[in-house]
Amino acid sequence: MVNILENKLKEKISSLIEELEIIIGYSESKAPLKINPVFIKTKEEIDRLIFNNLCVNNLATYSYYLSADTKGKIGIILKPCDVKSIIQLISEELLIKNKIKTIVIGCNGIIDYKKINKAVNYQKIISAKLDENNITVNTIDKSFNFKLKDFFAQKCYVCNIYDNPPYYDEFIENDLKLNLEKKKEYEDIEEFEKSGLEKIYKFWEEEFNNCIRCYACRNICPLEVCRDKCIAQLDEPHWQSHKINSSEGKFFQLIRIFHLAGRCTECGECERVCPANIELLKLMKKVNQIILKLFDYRPGLILDMKPPLLTFKNVEQNIKDEELI
Amino acid sequence: MEKLIYIKKESLKNFLEKISKDYDVYLPIQNKKNGIINFDSINILNENYIMNLKEKTRQSLKFLFFPPYESLFEFEYKKDIKNPEVTEIALSKPGNSNLREKVIFGIKPCDVRGIDYLDLVFNSGNNKDPYYLNKRENTIIISIGCSIVYPDCFCTSIGGSPFNFGNANIGLLDIGSDLIVTKLDESEKIKKFIADYKDFFEKKDMDDETENKINEIVLQSNKTCSTNWKKINPENITAKMESTFKEDALWQEITKKCISCAACTYVCPTCVCFNIADEQKDKKGERYRCWDFCTNYYYTLEASGHNPREKIYQRYRNKINCKYNYFIKRNKNLYCVGCGRCIDVCPVGMDIREIVSSIISF
Ligand code: SF4
Ligand code: SF4
Ligand code: SF4
Ligand code: SF4
Numbered sequence A: 001m002v003n004i005l006e007n008k009l010k011e012k013i014s015s016l017i018e019e020l021e022i023i024i025g026y027s028e029s030k031a032p033l034k035i036n037p038v039f040i041k042t043k044e045e046i047d048r049l050i051f052n053n054l055c056v057n058n059l060a061t062y063s064y065y066l067s068a069d070t071k072g073k074i075g076i077i078l079k080p081c082d083v084k085s086i087i088q089l090i091s092e093e094l095l096i097k098n099k100i101k102t103i104v105i106g107c108n109g110i111i112d113y114k115k116i117n118k119a120v121n122y123q124k125i126i127s128a129k130l131d132e133n134n135i136t137v138n139t140i141d142k143s144f145n146f147k148l149k150d151f152f153a154q155k156c157y158v159c160n161i162y163d164n165p166p167y168y169d170e171f172i173e174n175d176l177k178l179n180l181e182k183k184k185e186y187e188d189i190e191e192f193e194k195s196g197l198e199k200i201y202k203f204w205e206e207e208f209n210n211c212i213r214c215y216a217c218r219n220i221c222p223l224e225v226c227r228d229k230c231i232a233q234l235d236e237p238h239w240q241s242h243k244i245n246s247s248e249g250k251f252f253q254l255i256r257i258f259h260l261a262g263r264c265t266e267c268g269e270c271e272r273v274c275p276a277n278i279e280l281l282k283l284m285k286k287v288n289q290i291i292l293k294l295f296d297y298r299p300g301l302i303l304d305m306k307p308p309l310l311t312f313k314n315v316e317q318n319i320k321d322e323e324l325i
Numbered sequence B: 001m002e003k004l005i006y007i008k009k010e011s012l013k014n015f016l017e018k019i020s021k022d023y024d025v026y027l028p029i030q031n032k033k034n035g036i037i038n039f040d041s042i043n044i045l046n047e048n049y050i051m052n053l054k055e056k057t058r059q060s061l062k063f064l065f066f067p068p069y070e071s072l073f074e075f076e077y078k079k080d081i082k083n084p085e086v087t088e089i090a091l092s093k094p095g096n097s098n099l100r101e102k103v104i105f106g107i108k109p110c111d112v113r114g115i116d117y118l119d120l121v122f123n124s125g126n127n128k129d130p131y132y133l134n135k136r137e138n139t140i141i142i143s144i145g146c147s148i149v150y151p152d153c154f155c156t157s158i159g160g161s162p163f164n165f166g167n168a169n170i171g172l173l174d175i176g177s178d179l180i181v182t183k184l185d186e187s188e189k190i191k192k193f194i195a196d197y198k199d200f201f202e203k204k205d206m207d208d209e210t211e212n213k214i215n216e217i218v219l220q221s222n223k224t225c226s227t228n229w230k231k232i233n234p235e236n237i238t239a240k241m242e243s244t245f246k247e248d249a250l251w252q253e254i255t256k257k258c259i260s261c262a263a264c265t266y267v268c269p270t271c272v273c274f275n276i277a278d279e280q281k282d283k284k285g286e287r288y289r290c291w292d293f294c295t296n297y298y299y300t301l302e303a304s305g306h307n308p309r310e311k312i313y314q315r316y317r318n319k320i321n322c323k324y325n326y327f328i329k330r331n332k333n334l335y336c337v338g339c340g341r342c343i344d345v346c347p348v349g350m351d352i353r354e355i356v357s358s359i360i361s362f
Helices: A004-019 A043-048 A059-069 A083-091 A113-119 A154-158 A187-193 A197-208 A216-220 A246-260 A269-273 A280-295 B009-022 B109-122 B130-136 B188-196 B208-227 B234-244 B248-254 B263-267 B312-331 B341-345 B352-360
Strands: A022-028 A035-040 A074-078 A100-105 A125-130 A134-139 A143-147 A170-172 B003-008 B024-031 B037-041 B049-051 B069-079 B087-092 B102-107 B139-144 B170-174 B178-184 B202-205 B274-281 B284-291
Touching: A004 A022, A004 A043, A004 A074, A004 A100, A004 A170, A022 A043, A022 A059, A035 A043, A059 A074, A059 A083, A074 A083, A083 A100, A113 A125, A113 A143, A113 A269, A187 A280, A197 A246, A216 A246, A216 A269, A246 A280, A269 A280, B003 B009, B009 B024, B009 B178, B102 B109, B109 B130, B109 B139, B109 B312, B139 B188, B170 B208, B178 B208, B234 B312, B234 B352, B248 B312, B248 B352, B263 B341, B312 B352, B341 B352
Parallel strands: A022 A074, A074 A100, A100 A170, B024 B102, B102 B139, B139 B170
Antiparallel strands: A022 A035, A125 A134, A134 A143, B003 B178, B003 B202, B024 B037, B024 B049, B069 B087, B069 B284, B170 B178, B274 B284
């Protein structure tokens, strides 16, 4: 089957490769349901590029560190939601706009492979095949066939920028459009909160029993540009204990959440990479929900808008002094 | 005729329950809620925590003998008001926590190898780590060979095999209906163990059908595993690692996507780096150790602020050299057991086989 979208992508990259020092994109992986980030420099390598519903990684992750290491311009292939990370980094003056060429591809949603893992009762998946509406996955002794529409990432069910990215240098239109039954933003968080504080606390207690403090959640995050300066790892001052256990895991996560309040674009990478399968996105979304209520602000949408926690107003419309006490 | 010792699959549950009366029994247990399998006490089994002997555990056995965090001792500064210039420090070591003997059941051969290597680090020559030994001694290891080999397994490439039981005390082979004992060590301890539970260790003459089955399984597993990667020769690979060490561009190229987290090292059965820290409040404190990882910026950060391995490729190069070079020089073996855990958990799809292959073909 000729993949029209991939052809368009390759053509576009061919026309850009001369002016770019390096391009970050997606390539095939041997591991089922996964893709590999790839860094290409030459015309010959362009053929390795792919784009499909498995391209879940947010490649904006590499932008900050790579831009410090390269002289020329960096091209990054992004989904419309990934570009929000770039916008946020630029608006926080962590990234120079002219260093990055954002090549955004119209998107018809991406598959959350952790949902599929769950649907096969966490048996190891040894191969998978994807077509337009279905996905077939094989474990060692069974074969499963699933409708794609149930396995998209949470964010896709509330997405309204899939063919209308908030910012781009190049946009490649996708003939396939996202076609999902929309959910209400933060509906899942509201549902979760109904269980009451006690249950919620117990839930997190159990989740963090498995945290090994591997920092994958921190290091994969495009906005956590602090990975080599993290207060959780400093010896002097010894802000946080280096012990690896449930309570330190939770404490570390609290630091992350507060450092990402009003910055997190909810790309979901932290939750995807967590080897302990902790539902980290729930925490991020809760904080963002509060930020939205207080400051009427969604991170990653407007290039030249100062994020509310990076600036100061004498009077905040939605914060009443008497409510703070 | 050769006598065959075996445990009937249908009596496995009873066997485990029986031994748990005399031993602390650890098994690969899957949390049904998040799917994660880890070694844990048989006592936690219930409808949400079930035994899973098929797949690899997320954490290797290192987790039990060399836990992510452990207290080394506690200390307290004491001052005598009459003698204010003298400060005494009272130390208290944690006692032997585990006096009961342990049985660890259902370990894969690659994990047994992992423990054999940990023994070389924590229990050889003058290196006797009391904290490790405290947990490692008095342990009976019962391994089950891999009748199922997954795509990220590659023990046959690094000198192991799905049925090489290393220093396990008992090795079992699963032929469906029964678990056949294919390795039994000669120690008095194991002889006694078998005698104590002789009701479960049944005996019969080896018959053709069973023999064929065993051969078929061993052959098939070895075959599958060896298609997952090529054979690595320890001597050649050390030479290659030496000759490519200074090829910075090569290392930069192959490590570009690594984000320098600890996922791969923390799940690795052989990564043993740890950090030591003191934490004190008022006059009382604790010295502890916890895992550390060489792919981490802080690992080599010096007090002056200089970092000899400032970049990710320098750190990752150390990781690979540790496993595919330095350890071989000391112990003749690769310091990787081919379990594939690092491949499984890497957030960005780094595959140690591909990395080493590109070094070999450089
Ligand atoms: S949130 Fe929108 S742009 Fe992002 S992957 Fe889902 S559908 Fe695509
Ligand atoms: S929450 Fe998950 S990804 Fe983050 S440190 Fe803990 S185990 Fe690692
Ligand atoms: S190889 Fe993967 S798991 Fe290991 S440090 Fe790099 S990104 Fe993390
Ligand atoms: S390096 Fe990877 S494959 Fe080798 S022993 Fe460690 S986790 Fe297993």
